[in-house]
Amino acid sequence: xxxxxxxxxxxxxxxxxxxxxxxxxxxxxxxxxxxxxxxxxxxxxxxxxxxxxxxxxxxxxxxxxxxxxxxxxxxxxxxxxxxxxxxxxxxxxxxxxxxxxxxxxxxxxxxxxxxxxxxxxxxxxxxxxxxxxxxxxxxxxxxxxxxxxxxxxxxxxxxxxxxxxxxxxxxxxxxxxxxxxxxxxxxxxxxxxxxxxxxxxxxxxxxxxxxxxxxxxxxxxxxxxxxxxxxxxxxxxxxxxxxxxxxxxxxxxxxxxxxxxxxxxxxxxxxxxxxxxxxxxxxxxxxxxxxxxxxxxxxxxxxxxxxxxxxxxxxxxxxxxxxxxxxxxxxxxxxxxxxxxxxxxxxxxxxxxxxxxxxxxxxxxxxxxxxxxxxxxxxxxxxxxxxxxxxxxxxxxxxxxxxxxxxxxxxxxxxxxxxxxxxxxxxxxxxxxxxxxxxxxxxxxxxxxxxxxxxxxxxxxxxxxxxxxxxxxxxxxxxxxxxxxxxxxxxxxxxxxxxxxxxxxxxxxxxxxxxxxxxxxxxxxxxxxxxxxxxxxxxxxxxxxxxxxxxxxxxxxxxxxxxxxxxxxxxxxxxxxxxxxxxxxxxxxxxxxxxxxxxxxxxxxxxxxxxxxxxxxxxxxxxxxxxxxxxxxxxxxxxxxxxxxxxxxxxxxxxxxxxxxxxxxxxxxxxxxxxxxxxxxxxxxxxxxxxxxxxxxxxxxxxxxxxxxxxxxxxxxxxxxxxxxxxxxxxxxxxxxxxxxxxxxxxxxxxxxxxxxxxxxxxxxxxxxxxxxxxxxxxxxxxxxxxxxxxxxxxxxxxxxxxxxxxxxxxxxxxxxxxxxxxxxxxxxxxxxxxxxxxxxxxxxxx
RNA sequence: GCGAAAGUGGCGGAAUUGGCAGACGCGCCAGACUUAGGAUCUGGUACCGAAAGGUGUGGGGGUUCGAGUCCCCCCUUUCGCACCA
Numbered sequence: 001x002x003x004x005x006x007x008x009x010x011x012x013x014x015x016x017x018x019x020x021x022x023x024x025x026x027x028x029x030x031x032x033x034x035x036x037x038x039x040x041x042x043x044x045x046x047x048x049x050x051x052x053x054x055x056x057x058x059x060x061x062x063x064x065x066x067x068x069x070x071x072x073x074x075x076x077x078x079x080x081x082x083x084x085x086x087x088x089x090x091x092x093x094x095x096x097x098x099x100x101x102x103x104x105x106x107x108x109x110x111x112x113x114x115x116x117x118x119x120x121x122x123x124x125x126x127x128x129x130x131x132x133x134x135x136x137x138x139x140x141x142x143x144x145x146x147x148x149x150x151x152x153x154x155x156x157x158x159x160x161x162x163x164x165x166x167x168x169x170x171x172x173x174x175x176x177x178x179x180x181x182x183x184x185x186x187x188x189x190x191x192x193x194x195x196x197x198x199x200x201x202x203x204x205x206x207x208x209x210x211x212x213x214x215x216x217x218x219x220x221x222x223x224x225x226x227x228x229x230x231x232x233x234x235x236x237x238x239x240x241x242x243x244x245x246x247x248x249x250x251x252x253x254x255x256x257x258x259x260x261x262x263x264x265x266x267x268x269x270x271x272x273x274x275x276x277x278x279x280x281x282x283x284x285x286x287x288x289x290x291x292x293x294x295x296x297x298x299x300x301x302x303x304x305x306x307x308x309x310x311x312x313x314x315x316x317x318x319x320x321x322x323x324x325x326x327x328x329x330x331x332x333x334x335x336x337x338x339x340x341x342x343x344x345x346x347x348x349x350x351x352x353x354x355x356x357x358x359x360x361x362x363x364x365x366x367x368x369x370x371x372x373x374x375x376x377x378x379x380x381x382x383x384x385x386x387x388x389x390x391x392x393x394x395x396x397x398x399x400x401x402x403x404x405x406x407x408x409x410x411x412x413x414x415x416x417x418x419x420x421x422x423x424x425x426x427x428x429x430x431x432x433x434x435x436x437x438x439x440x441x442x443x444x445x446x447x448x449x450x451x452x453x454x455x456x457x458x459x460x461x462x463x464x465x466x467x468x469x470x471x472x473x474x475x476x477x478x479x480x481x482x483x484x485x486x487x488x489x490x491x492x493x494x495x496x497x498x499x500x501x502x503x504x505x506x507x508x509x510x511x512x513x514x515x516x517x518x519x520x521x522x523x524x525x526x527x528x529x530x531x532x533x534x535x536x537x538x539x540x541x542x543x544x545x546x547x548x549x550x551x552x553x554x555x556x557x558x559x560x561x562x563x564x565x566x567x568x569x570x571x572x573x574x575x576x577x578x579x580x581x582x583x584x585x586x587x588x589x590x591x592x593x594x595x596x597x598x599x600x601x602x603x604x605x606x607x608x609x610x611x612x613x614x615x616x617x618x619x620x621x622x623x624x625x626x627x628x629x630x631x632x633x634x635x636x637x638x639x640x641x642x643x644x645x646x647x648x649x650x651x652x653x654x655x656x657x658x659x660x661x662x663x664x665x666x667x668x669x670x671x672x673x674x675x676x677x678x679x680x681x682x683x684x685x686x687x688x689x690x691x692x693x694x695x696x697x698x699x700x701x702x703x704x705x706x707x708x709x710x711x712x713x714x715x716x717x718x719x720x721x722x723x724x725x726x727x728x729x730x731x732x733x734x735x736x737x738x739x740x741x742x743x744x745x746x747x748x749x750x751x752x753x754x755x756x757x758x759x760x761x762x763x764x765x766x767x768x769x770x771x772x773x774x775x776x777x778x779x780x781x782x783x784x785x786x787x788x789x790x791x792x793x794x795x796x797x798x799x800x801x802x803x804x805x806x807x808x809x810x811x812x813x814x815x816x817x818x819x820x821x822x823x824x825x826x827x828x829x830x831x832x833x834x835x836x837x838x839x840x841x842x843x844x845x846x847x
Numbered sequence: 848g849c850g851a852a853a854g855u856g857g858c859g860g861a862a863u864u865g866g867c868a869g870a871c872g873c874g875c876c877a878g879a880c881u882u883a884g885g886a887u888c889u890g891g892u893a894c895c896g897a898a899a900g901g902u903g904u905g906g907g908g909g910u911u912c913g914a915g916u917c918c919c920c921c922c923u924u925u926c927g928c929a930c931c932a
Binding site: 001142145172174204216219222223224226228230247248250261325327328329332333336337338339340346347349429430431435539552623628629630631634635636639641642645648693704707708710711712732792794795796797800819821832833834841844847 | 848849851852858859861864866867870871872873874887893911912913922925926927928929931932
C-alpha cells in the first residue's frame with residue numbers, strides 16, 4: 001500500500017492481476033452451488049453511458065457478494081451488435097457496419113474493463129458474428145418446421161423515419177420504440193412468429209415468477225397478452241345463410257343489443273353487400289377509416305354507417321341493423337361486436353351520435369338485494385332515458401327468461417345455452433398478436449429461406465447454415481432491404497432441385513438475438529448446437545437479471561416465449577428463463593438552464609461521460625456513488641458533489657487501514673481470553689450488527705442502505721480512536737475484526753481498493769482466493785448490552801430509561817413510573833394504564 | 848378517460864413493517880490548521896421559540912395507549928394503457 005490513496009494506480013494494478021489470474025473465469029464442473037448473475041447486454045453504440053455503469057455496478061456488487069459467500073458465479077457479458085445504428089453510420093459516413101461495430105465493441109470492452117466489472121471475458125459473445133447468428137437461423141428453421149414461423153401479408157407497423165417494419169411490441173403506444181416517431185400502417189408480406197400459441201402460458205406462468213419479478217412488469221405483460229374471457233355468439237343474417245360472429249365478455253347484456261357493428265375491414269362485408277346499393281358507400285367509408293389509421297390517428301370521433309343488412313339476435317329473436325364503424329378493430333376478437341349502449345361506454349357514445357335506441361337490461365344490485373328472493377326482473381323502465389352506460393355487473397332485467405339472474409351466473413349459463421343450441425360458445429381471446437420479425441435491413445441475421453421458381457419456398461438446409469451476410473451493400477436508405485441489391489447474395493441455387501433461386505432478403509428483428517443470448521453464455525463456443533442442454537441445465541434459470549424496465553413488453557416477453565419454445569423442443573427444462581428480475585431506475589441529470597431532470601442524452605447535452613468520472617475520481621468511487629445515491633429501482637439524479645463524497649469516504653477508510661497496517665502485521669495472535677473495554681465491545685457490536693444488516697440487505701438488493709451501514713461502521717471505528725502504537729491486544733483484535741469486515745464488505749462496491757486494503761491487512765492471496773470470505777454475524781456479539789427505552793406519557797416522548805435486554809415487563813413498568821420526569825407529569829393525575837412493549841418502549845396513559 | 852405507484856428537512860434518501868421520525872451522504876453554518884483553499888480535520892444543521900416548551904412525514908377525517916406506516920375522502924406528481932368489445 002501507498003500512504004496516499006491513488007485510485008488509478010490501484011485500479012490498474014488489480015485489473016491486471018484479475019486478468020492474469022483468470023480470477024473471474026467460471027467453470028461449469030464445480031461442486032459449489034451455482035449463481036447466475038446477468039445484466040442486459042448492451043448495444044455497442046461505441047460509448048458506455050451512466051445507465052450502463054449503474055446496471056453493471058449493481059450486477060457486479062451482487063456477483064462479488066455471491067462469490068464471497070462461496071457460490072460458483074456465472075457473470076458474463078456480450079454485445080447486442082446487430083441493429084439500426086450501424087446501418088445509419090454506414091449511410092451517413094460510408095463506413096462498413098462490421099468495422100464500425102467491431103471498433104465500438106473494442107472501445108466499450110476497454111471501458112468496462114476500466115470500470116473493473118468482474119466479467120468472465122472468455123464467454124463474451126456478439127450477435128453479429130456468424131458463429132452466433134447461425135443459431136438465430138437454426139431456431140428460425142426449427143420454428144418453421146413446427147409451423148411457428150409463417151409468412152403472411154398484413155397491415156404492419158411502419159416507422160417512416162427508420163424505414164422499417166416494427167413489431168407491435170416495438171410500436172406500443174403508436175410510436176417507434178427507438179425514435180418515438182408515430183408509426184404508420186402498411187400492407188406488407190412479412191415473417192411472423194406464433195407467440196400467440198404461447199399466450200395462455202405467458203399469462204399462466206406468471207404464477208411461477210411473481211415472487212421474483214416486479215409487479216409493474218408482470219402487470220404490463222399480463223395486460224399486453226390481454227387475456228379476456230367471454231363468448232362467441234353467431235348472429236344469423238336475415239334472408240341469408242351467413243352468420244356474423246361477435247365476441248363479447250358481457251353475454252348477459254345481449255338483450256340490450258341495438259345493432260351489430262363490424263370493422264370496415266371485415267372480410268364478410270363483401271359478401272353481405274354483394275348487389276347492395278350501399279356497397280360503394282361502405283367501401284368509401286372503409287377507405288376513409290383506413291386512411292385515418294394509416295396516419296396513426298386513433299383518437300378520431302366515432303363514426304359509422306348503416307349497411308342496410310339485418311341480423312337476428314339469437315336470444316331475443318329481435319332484428320338488428322348491421323353497421324360498420326371506425327371504433328371496431330379487425331385485429332381483436334372477431335372484428336364484429338354487438339352494440340349494447342346501455343352497458344358499454346363506447347356503444348353508448350355511438351348510439352347517442354346516431355340516435356340509436358338505448359335499453360337498460362342490467363340493474364345495479366345492492367347488498368340487500370343479494371339476499372332477497374326473488375330478484376326483480378323488470379326493475380327500471382326499459383324506455384327510461386339513460387344518461388350514462390352502466391358497465392358494472394348487476395341483475396338482468398328486460399331479458400326474457402333470463403331476467404332476475406345475476407350477471408356472473410347469466411354469463412356462465414347463457415354461454416352454455418348458446419353452445420347447446422349451436423350459435424356460440426364460451427371463449428377466451430387475447431390481445432397479443434404474432435411477433436413480426438422481418439426487417440428490411442442489412443445489419444441483421446438473414447432469414448434462412450430460399451425461393452425457387454419450381455419448388456417455391458424452401459428452407460435453407462441446416463448443414464448450409466449460417467447464411468452469411470455479405471461484406472457490404474449499397475445503403476440507399478430507400479426502405480427496401482439493402483440485401484436485395486447484392487446479386488451474389490440473392491442469387492443462389494435451390495437446395496432441392498439445384499435450379500436458379502433467390503434468397504429472402506429480409507433480416508430478423510434484433511430481438512431474436514437477445515431472446516436466447518444468455519443461454520449461449522453457458523456454452524459459448526459450441527459449434528454443433530446453440531448450446532449443450534446439459535450445461536444449460538446446470539446454469540439456468542438465471543438467478544438474477546438486471547436491466548431497464550423499457551423492455552418490459554419487448555425483450556422480456558420475447559425471451560419468455562423463446563424459453564418456452566426451447567423447452568418444447570427439448571433444449572431447456574424450465575418453464576421460465578429468469579427467477580428474479582430487477583428493473584433499475586434511470587440515471588438523470590439536470591438539463592442545463594432548466595429545473596428539469598431528464599435521462600442523460602446527447603441531444604439534451606446533459607450526459608456525463610463515465611470515462612471522465614473514472615479519470616477524475618476512480619472507478620471505485622464512481623461505482624460507490626452510483627450504488628449509494630438512490631435505491632436501485634429509483635431514478636438516480638447525478639451529482640458531482642455526491643461522487644466527491646464517495647472519494648472522501650474511500651480515502652478515509654484507506655488512511656485508516658494504512659495507519660493500522662504495521663501494528664496489525666506485527667500483532668501476535670491473541671492468547672487466551674481477552675478483556676474487552678466497553679468501547680471495544682461497542683465496536684465489536686457494531687461490526688456484527690453491520691454484517692447482519694448488509695447480508696440481509698443484499699438479499700433484497702438494498703445497496704444504498706448497505707453502503708450507509710458501511711459508513712456507519714467506519715464512523716464507529718473512527719470514534720474508537722485507538723492509537724495503533726499503544727493499543728492493547730484486545731483493542732487490536734477489535735480493530736482488526738472491524739477493518740477486515742469493512743474491507744470484505746466493501747469489495748462488492750469498490751473491488752479494487754478493497755483488494756488493495758485486504759493485502760494491506762496482511763492477506764497476500766487476494767479476496768477471492770480464500771473462499772468463502774463473507775463474514776457471518778455472531779448474534780451474541782451483535783446483541784446490545786443495555787437498552788435505552790423511550791418512555792412516553794400519553795404517546796409523547798418524555799424520558800428514557802436504561803435497562804438490560806432481559807428486563808422483565810414489570811421491572812420496566814416500575815422504572816418508567818419511578819422516572820423523575822414521568823413522576824412530575826403523572827403527579828396529580830390518574831394513571832389509567834401503562835403499555836409496555838418489551839425491549840421497545842413504555843407508554844404511560846394518564847387522565 | 849382508465850389503471851398502477853408514490854408524496855418524509857434545502858437535496859438524495861433512512862425508519863427493524865403499528866412503537867424514539869429524519870440513519871447515511873450531499874449542501875449549508877461555525878471553528879481549527881493554513882500564505883492560500885473549492886484540500887483536510889472538529890462541531891452544528893427538521894421547523895417555531897431566548898428558554899421552558901410546542902409543531903411537524905401532501906391536505907382533511909377516522910381506528911389505536913400509540914400512525915410516516917392501517918382505513919375513508921380530497922389534492923398533487925410520476926409511470927403505464929389508450930376505442931381490446
